[in-house]
Amino acid sequence: MKPSSMPMSASAMNFFRDHITYVIFLAITLYFVLFAPHFASVSTASAVLRITAIVSVMAIGMTFVIICGEIDLSVGSVASFSGMIGALLLDQSVPTYVAALLVLGAGAAIGAVSGLLVTKLRIPSFLVTLGMLSIFSGLALTITGTRPVSIVDDDFSNLFWNSGFLGVQAPIWWTIVLTAAGYYLLHQMPYGRRVYATGGNAVAARFSGVRTDGVKIFAFVLCGMTASLAGLMLAARSTAGNPSLGAGLELDVIAAVIIGGTSLFGGYGSIVGSVVGAIFIGILGFGLLVLGLSTSIQEVIKGAIIIIAVSLNRR
Amino acid sequence: MADRYVELKSVSKSYGGVPALTTVDFRCEPGRVHAILGENGAGKSTLMKLLAGVIQPDAGTISIGGKTVRFSSPREAAEQGTVCMFQELSLMPHLSVGDNIVLAAPRTRMGMIERSVYREAREALDLVGAKSIPLGARVSGLSLSERQLVEIAKAVFRKPKLLILDEATSALTSELVETVFGVLKMLKEQGVAILFISHRMHEVDAIADRISVFRNGRHIETFDVGARTTDEIVGLMIGRSLEELFPPRRAPVPDTAPVVLDVSNVSWGSQLVDVSLAARAGEIVGLGGLDAQGQQQIMHAVFGVLRGVTGRITLNGKRLNGLQPPRVKQSDIGLALVPEDRKTEGLIPSMSVAQNMRLAVLGRAPLGLLDLNGGSEARLQELIERLALTYGSLDDPVATLSGGNQQKVVLAKWLVLSPKCLLLMDPTRGIDLPTKAQIYRLLTDLAADGMAVILQSTDYEELIHLCDRVYVFYHGSVAKELTGDHLSADALIAASMNVHLHAEAQA
Numbered sequence: 001m002k003p004s005s006m007p008m009s010a011s012a013m014n015f016f017r018d019h020i021t022y023v024i025f026l027a028i029t030l031y032f033v034l035f036a037p038h039f040a041s042v043s044t045a046s047a048v049l050r051i052t053a054i055v056s057v058m059a060i061g062m063t064f065v066i067i068c069g070e071i072d073l074s075v076g077s078v079a080s081f082s083g084m085i086g087a088l089l090l091d092q093s094v095p096t097y098v099a100a101l102l103v104l105g106a107g108a109a110i111g112a113v114s115g116l117l118v119t120k121l122r123i124p125s126f127l128v129t130l131g132m133l134s135i136f137s138g139l140a141l142t143i144t145g146t147r148p149v150s151i152v153d154d155d156f157s158n159l160f161w162n163s164g165f166l167g168v169q170a171p172i173w174w175t176i177v178l179t180a181a182g183y184y185l186l187h188q189m190p191y192g193r194r195v196y197a198t199g200g201n202a203v204a205a206r207f208s209g210v211r212t213d214g215v216k217i218f219a220f221v222l223c224g225m226t227a228s229l230a231g232l233m234l235a236a237r238s239t240a241g242n243p244s245l246g247a248g249l250e251l252d253v254i255a256a257v258i259i260g261g262t263s264l265f266g267g268y269g270s271i272v273g274s275v276v277g278a279i280f281i282g283i284l285g286f287g288l289l290v291l292g293l294s295t296s297i298q299e300v301i302k303g304a305i306i307i308i309a310v311s312l313n314r315r
Numbered sequence: 316m317a318d319r320y321v322e323l324k325s326v327s328k329s330y331g332g333v334p335a336l337t338t339v340d341f342r343c344e345p346g347r348v349h350a351i352l353g354e355n356g357a358g359k360s361t362l363m364k365l366l367a368g369v370i371q372p373d374a375g376t377i378s379i380g381g382k383t384v385r386f387s388s389p390r391e392a393a394e395q396g397t398v399c400m401f402q403e404l405s406l407m408p409h410l411s412v413g414d415n416i417v418l419a420a421p422r423t424r425m426g427m428i429e430r431s432v433y434r435e436a437r438e439a440l441d442l443v444g445a446k447s448i449p450l451g452a453r454v455s456g457l458s459l460s461e462r463q464l465v466e467i468a469k470a471v472f473r474k475p476k477l478l479i480l481d482e483a484t485s486a487l488t489s490e491l492v493e494t495v496f497g498v499l500k501m502l503k504e505q506g507v508a509i510l511f512i513s514h515r516m517h518e519v520d521a522i523a524d525r526i527s528v529f530r531n532g533r534h535i536e537t538f539d540v541g542a543r544t545t546d547e548i549v550g551l552m553i554g555r556s557l558e559e560l561f562p563p564r565r566a567p568v569p570d571t572a573p574v575v576l577d578v579s580n581v582s583w584g585s586q587l588v589d590v591s592l593a594a595r596a597g598e599i600v601g602l603g604g605l606d607a608q609g610q611q612q613i614m615h616a617v618f619g620v621l622r623g624v625t626g627r628i629t630l631n632g633k634r635l636n637g638l639q640p641p642r643v644k645q646s647d648i649g650l651a652l653v654p655e656d657r658k659t660e661g662l663i664p665s666m667s668v669a670q671n672m673r674l675a676v677l678g679r680a681p682l683g684l685l686d687l688n689g690g691s692e693a694r695l696q697e698l699i700e701r702l703a704l705t706y707g708s709l710d711d712p713v714a715t716l717s718g719g720n721q722q723k724v725v726l727a728k729w730l731v732l733s734p735k736c737l738l739l740m741d742p743t744r745g746i747d748l749p750t751k752a753q754i755y756r757l758l759t760d761l762a763a764d765g766m767a768v769i770l771q772s773t774d775y776e777e778l779i780h781l782c783d784r785v786y787v788f789y790h791g792s793v794a795k796e797l798t799g800d801h802l803s804a805d806a807l808i809a810a811s812m813n814v815h816l817h818a819e820a821q822a
Contacts, residue, residue: 190677197674200663206620207654207661208674208728209640267665 021259021309025280032287039290052282053171054230058249059256059274060182061226064219066257069199069266070118070125072220074132075227075253078110079246081140082231087149087241096155103228111224115217140243148242151235160236171233175275182271195219199266255306256281320345320508321366321477326375328361333717335361336532348499348509350519353529354552359512363479367399368392396476400466400483406454413450416469439472444494460491467495478502479510496522516545530554531747553748560752561780562759568598568783575767576736578617581626586612588792594767599758601782602771604811609791610771611655614738618652619643630736644675644732651729655740661725662713668724669709675728698727703753719750736767743777755781775807789813
């Protein structure tokens, strides 16, 4: 028994056992590489990663919530709302970094409210966040009376979307940084263990001295923050705060997390899996586009493949 | 009457490599009440589930009325006349009593439930002595014993040929038990074969014709009621003399030993009434009594899981009232609780053996990375050896371990914190005997090291042979404190039922 060798061999074993979807993922990518024109190129890869960055970032936060055995449906509208208040703050000449931090703080606060409602009032998270979805999509529209707010601050656009570093664009950097941070938090720190314990068996976790309510609230806070970060990225991409930018994103985000092997019932899951799930959805959409299929039929195929992938990945 | 109604021939069943039943031969006849005795984990429920079609045997045959059968679902078994009443009530709380009863066999005419079915349901209810329960009442509005009666009426309604009662009388008052026994006697005369599982020996004596003892998944012996004394039956059930199972009795803890846990005048709603108890360093203090008399609640109250507890709880002089598990487990207080149900309260089934063992110690790691090789790791290794934990790999899911080893994981999780006071709730329930013996030895060793151990148990032998003192609970308060020579099975049972054995104790 060598304790130090345990996490390595275990994670390798679990990886193959738990991620049969990866096989499908590779097969579909291979199909596109062979049959879609010019698919296998650096520019395609970078385009796919850029497109999926927003879903990836949100999926990282969502992973914590879902492993806790909860769900957050409000991430799409929180992203729209965050983009809007970000644009408005910049419009009021608030310094770039201050505006960004304020928006992230708002996202955290929204998550905290959801978390408190779920844990203290014992309302199912599906209902709480369904309500929050409606509230924040409505608020995003109300602030400016549905008008978009354009962003002229170049620092902001560069920070969240346009700039590059070492030949890699900002959205990809954000994905990498958040994946690393999420991995560290979920797989290497005590908090991550408490997340798994809370989702695996909340009663046993409480009896082991885990503050399960606190664990859940913090998971919602993380999810709210990643949603507002995604909102800032969306705003930077279109150089405007648009009240419907994030609409419907929650479905892609939840699909990404579940495809990545996280159990909707809590207790199982991984950060890398969620990011791979997001990229999978991105490749699927991009590949079908390159093959020349209409966006409407794309949706059908995407939905079918998601159902197949998840059904094979069932525990 | 000699024909055997149900017969099992060399039936075996195992769950994930752990044998639950090993080559069991068993039969029961129509018109007899056959009691099945055995400790938890002896294979009683597996036997019942096999007969009821919930599970299928790995090997061997089951025959009913001479025909070999293989049920693939409880529905098929029910069609053959096997009706089962499980320990957990299986009524739909939002349906009416009548609908619950006819649910199993809703005869229909043109798609509608036939009216006459409800008349039969009424008759079944009257028969079991539940005349006062209207057919239209919602089950959610009934008391526990009324629900139990409905459950029995439901079984009678289905006109069973083989009726299996799994602890079905556990929620009934003695008066209602009499009524139910009356029904059983009537069914027996009609030629129904009845299998009766109960832990209450006096009930078995009152109703059963034959007794079969099971142990470790094997059918040990079958005999007529009255052929053996209660002591002999207990001996058959545990399979060895009590001296082998329990470590030698320790010298009594001197009165000068410091009091570690002090609980005074604690109340909680109507479930705990003015409870006071104390445990000294080095003592093993037992909490006994019938099921759910407040023993469990006092443990939860001390551990800080309950809200709104009044009274005073101190540990080594520190007041615990209002403190919750994340606080009381810290080393300056040092309280640990091994909860009642390993599966729902003790373990996280989705996590590995190692992760489960590290769960309580997590909070003690410094901020940042999980400390996998630090001080707690060495202690964990030592505990794994001390507990003789049997496992494939520490990274296997904890659910792959046997019940005994799972309980060792729960123990290790807490012992790694070196608690000063250890609360245990029925720690040996459903565990094999060698592991039981190991846990008993461990508890004695821990007490010898100066830990205060509080052991809540439903096993009288455990309380008698392991504990220095036993508090017996009745209706939420301490009915009696038994020490030294007064600690006997008779005294425990008498105190559990709140009857006084000795004339001088009568108030």
